[in-house]
Amino acid sequence: MELLKKYVAPAFVALFVLALFILLKSSPAYKLWKGYAVLSVPSDSDMRVVSNVLLESGCNEVISLEAQRYDDDSLFGGLVFQEFDESYNRGKALYFFDKDRRARLCYIPDSCKMQAQKAVSFLNQNYGVGARLDDTGRFPFIAPLVALAVFLFFLFISENKIVFFAGGIFPLVFCFCNPLFASAAASGLEFYALYLAQKVWRRRGSSEFLLRNHCIWIFSLAAIVAAFATGFVCGILFLLNFFAAVSALYLVLNLQERYETRFHFVPILMRNAKMVGKMNLNSVKNMLVCSCAAFALLFLFLTGANFSSSNPDKDLYFPAPAKYNGSSGAFASLDDFFAKKWNAISSQYSSLNKVNANVVYPAEGETVKWTRYSKMDGEINASEQIVCVYDEAFRKDALDSIKNADYPAIEKLWIEQGEKFSTEYTVGERVGESGAAVVPALLLAMFLPLGMALFYIFVWRNRRKCFLNSC
Numbered sequence: 489m490e491l492l493k494k495y496v497a498p499a500f501v502a503l504f505v506l507a508l509f510i511l512l513k514s515s516p517a518y519k520l521w522k523g524y525a526v527l528s529v530p531s532d533s534d535m536r537v538v539s540n541v542l543l544e545s546g547c548n549e550v551i552s553l554e555a556q557r558y559d560d561d562s563l564f565g566g567l568v569f570q571e572f573d574e575s576y577n578r579g580k581a582l583y584f585f586d587k588d589r590r591a592r593l594c595y596i597p598d599s600c601k602m603q604a605q606k607a608v609s610f611l612n613q614n615y616g617v618g619a620r621l622d623d624t625g626r627f628p629f630i631a632p633l634v635a636l637a638v639f640l641f642f643l644f645i646s647e648n649k650i651v652f653f654a655g656g657i658f659p660l661v662f663c664f665c666n667p668l669f670a671s672a673a674a675s676g677l678e679f680y681a682l683y684l685a686q687k688v689w690r691r692r693g694s695s696e697f698l699l700r701n702h703c704i705w706i707f708s709l710a711a712i713v714a715a716f717a718t719g720f721v722c723g724i725l726f727l728l729n730f731f732a733a734v735s736a737l738y739l740v741l742n743l744q745e746r747y748e749t750r751f752h753f754v755p756i757l758m759r760n761a762k763m764v765g766k767m768n769l770n771s772v773k774n775m776l777v778c779s780c781a782a783f784a785l786l787f788l789f790l791t792g793a794n795f796s797s798s799n800p801d802k803d804l805y806f807p808a809p810a811k812y813n814g815s816s817g818a819f820a821s822l823d824d825f826f827a828k829k830w831n832a833i834s835s836q837y838s839s840l841n842k843v844n845a846n847v848v849y850p851a852e853g854e855t856v857k858w859t860r861y862s863k864m865d866g867e868i869n870a871s872e873q874i875v876c877v878y879d880e881a882f883r884k885d886a887l888d889s890i891k892n893a894d895y896p897a898i899e900k901l902w903i904e905q906g907e908k909f910s911t912e913y914t915v916g917e918r919v920g921e922s923g924a925a926v927v928p929a930l931l932l933a934m935f936l937p938l939g940m941a942l943f944y945i946f947v948w949r950n951r952r953k954c955f956l957n958s959c
Contacts, residue, residue, distance in 0.1 A: 494742040498735035505732035506661060512725060513665035514718075519622060520808040520914070523904035524551070524595040525604055526622040528804070531585070531592050533617050541615075542596070545607035551595035551896040553584040576828055579820030580898050587805035587913045595901050596621075622806070630788055635663040635672040635679075638781045642683045645774065651686040654740045655733040659711075662729050669789045670717040670926045673933035674726060676781045677711035680937070682733070684771065690741070692760040703767060703940065707778075710936050717929035772944050775937040782933035789926060805913035812908040819911035822902050823849065826878075829886045833876050850878040 520526050527550075529538055535554060542550050558577055584593050596604045604621060611617040639660050646652040659675040681704045688694040698704060708730070716723030807819060827849045837858045856876040876882060890899045902909075 495739060498739040498742075501735035502658070502732045502739065505658065505728045505735075508728065509658075509661050509665040509725060512721065514668065514722070520806060521595065521901060521904070522809075522906065523598055524901055525598060525601060526806060527594040527596055527604065527608070527619060528586070528591040528622070528806070529594075529611070529617050529619045531590050533592060533619075535592060537615060538592075538594070538611065538617065538619070541611055542594070542604070542607050545610065546603035547596050547600040547607055549597050549600075549896045549900075551898055551901055553581060553592070555896050556580060556898060557895055572828070572831070576820050576824050579818060579824065582819050583807050583898055583901070583911075591804055591806075593806065595898075629667050631669045631672040631785060632660075632663045632667040634781050634784055634788075635660060635675045638676045638679050638777060641777055642679045642774070646683060646686050648686045648689045651689045651737065651740060652682055654736045655682045655685070658729045658732045658736070659726075662726060666718060666722050666725070668718045668722075668926075669785045670714050670929040671722065671726075672785055673782050673930050674711040674714035676778050677707045677714065677933055677936070678729075680775060680778050681707040681711070683774065690744075693762060697762060706936070706940070710932055714929040714933055717925040767944050772941045775941050779934050779937040782930050782937075786927070786930040786934060789930065805915050807911050808914040809905055809909035810912040810914070811910065813910045817911070820898075821911065822899070822908070825890075825899055825902075826850075826883055826886055829889075830876075830878055830882075837875055852878065854878040 527538075527542075529535075535552070539550070539552065539554065558573075583595075585591065586593065608619045608621055611619040639656055643649055643652055643656065656679055659678045663671045663675040684701065684704050684707075685698055688697055691697075712723065712726060715726035830850045834856045837856055855874050855878070858873050858875045887903055890897055890903060893900075
């Protein structure tokens with residue numbers, strides 16, 4: 489039982505958290521559309537070459553502008569709603585260009601992801617096209633390298649290097665599994681908290697001292713806040729990192745005590761935790777390392793440096809789904825598709841003299857009726873028959889007509905999203921990070937150590953004045 493409590497359990501917790509870091513590591517992909525990868529090529533590229541390479545690489549059902557069909561749904565609908573049909577087709581065409589029409593876009597099913605990567609490599613190497621997929625990319629690995637530098641610095645100056653390594657390895661692994669700027673800032677803050685904690689390792693009163701050391705708590709809480717700037721999942725994983733670090737330190741403590749049982753005499757540390765003190769001049773100086781690291785991360789983030797790869801499309805705005813606001817603007821949407829289907833059907837049962845050339849967006853439950861005449865007992869009777877109802881069944885039939893189409897229609901892309909959305913232009917950002925969240929986190933990691941350093945300098949100066957005055 490003692491073996492399980494002192495050695496097996498803490499080792500299991502530490503290894504389990506490390507496994508979670510690896511299994512739930514962040515992906516460098518910035519995916520715009522669910523179920524499809526976006527292939528972008530310069531607008532002056534020969535699309536016949538691009539299409540042939542994709543086809544030869546095994547990419548089937550590629551949604552491209554050239555593959556679209558513009559068949560009318562009915563004889564009269566195409567005549568009456570010609571203006572709407574042209575607008576709908578223009579709205580469909582917008583999906584195949586970036587905002588400034590500097591790039592042509594194709595949509596490749598996720599099932600052909602490997603083939604698409606092969607095709608992109610072939611196009612770039614043999615044709616110099618400059619093709620790129622939206623769901624392939626690289627992390628800014630300069631961020632975890634900054635965290636590694638901070639880790640090595642504190643490891644070098646730590647009195648108990650094994651203790652610092654055992655606790656600091658978890659935020660370091662977390663940062664490499666989530667190589668983002670805010671993650672690096674969070675790890676740097678935790679490194680400093682561990683540096684302060686290792687100074688009183690195994691000293692008398694160390695537990696009580698650590699619980700009352702407000703500096704350790706402030707840096708730890710700031711690290712958690714910075715970690716949540718990368719996302720909720722990363723924030724939760726970073727919280728687990730603390731449990732893993734405590735488990736690892738508990739394991740190290742038990743191993744050290746077990747090792748010391750081999751000796752008849754074991755020296756103990758004479759100075760207790762209070763005599764070591766919460767802060768000294770060296771601790772304040774070392775605190776500024778966190779500020780310097782955060783400043784470097786902020787500079788790299790704002791300048792877009794990643795030292796791994798260039799992003800030729802970083803200033804291109806691509807069509808992408810956004811939160812549904814009742815309209816897709818100039819972009820065509822499923823609402824327009826349903827209206828097109830509805831008006832094509834309704835126009836067949838209406839007099840051309842009465843049909844409004846302006847397209848009608850049907851309301852839920854709206855019906856199309858047709859007057860049916862029958863002869864009974866020598867009399868002509870008229871009766872109204874419901875031909876079509878705008879409801880879930882109608883929309884399902886319309887969607888099925890697209891799903892079963894023998895060509896890769898852009899409507900299939902809309903259907904794959906699974907819910908209503910509005911289409912807007914967006915630019916690919918750093919993976920998992922946006923300036924609105926990351927910049928405040930980096931500013932916190934930069935100014936918190938500065939503020940704490942000024943606080944201690946101010947307190948020491950006042951104490952010195954009081955001492956001199958008393959003398």
